[in-house]
Amino acid sequence: MAREVQVSAGAAYDLGYHVVWCPKYRxxxxxxxxxxxxxxxxxxxxxxxxxxxxxxxxxxxRVHLFVKAHPVDSPAHVANQLKGYTSRVLRTEFAALKSRLPTLWSRSYFAATVGAVSAATVRQYIDTQYERPWRKERGR
Structure with a gap:
């Protein structure tokens, strides 16, 4: 998959979230x-x-979602928006969900960031910042 960097006023970002949530009592x-x-x-x-x-x-x-969101939208915000909206609509449309479960979704969820660069690569990049030729000239 090609990397798609999004651009907005004052920011460039590529944020992907893997979010998983389950019905109550699974x-x-x-x-x-x-x-x-x-x-x-x-x-x-x-x-x-x-x-x-x-x-x-x-x-x-369970529901597995891989979504690209904006920097102002945290993984918690994404999960809560989707869980709240789907619960309200599904329980309204399908009466069987109301009778079987006190709430549709459990309170918990799993969220992980997904990126094009590994944690090891980022760590190495940060650790070697002062080894760059133009940094050596300035002397930290």
Whole structure:
């Protein structure tokens, strides 16, 4: 996958988040039309916030999302926006979800940043900053 750096006023960024969340008690309720509608709602909410969905998988007992977001949108904000919106709409449209679960989603989620550069590369870059030729001339 080619690296796509986004540019805004005063910033250039390439932020990707892998976010995973599960239904309450990890019940396998995301099947059939519920899973399809959940997928549709997540994509709609991401489009509303101008987040780019790179991969989305709605499994019976969890949701995996790989999304590119803006620097002002933390992974917690992304997860909470998607969980809150999908819970409200799905529980309104599918009465079976209300009867089986007190809330649709568990309170927890998993989030990891995904980037084109490894942590080791960044660490090496930072550690060798004063080894650059133009830095040696100035003498730190």
């Amino acid at each position: 019940r396998p309720v995301l099947t059939g039309v519920i899973a399809a509608r959940c997928d549709e709602l997540i994509r709609a909410k991401c489009a509303e916030h101008d987040w780019q969905v790179l991969a989305l998988e709605v499994l019976p007992d």
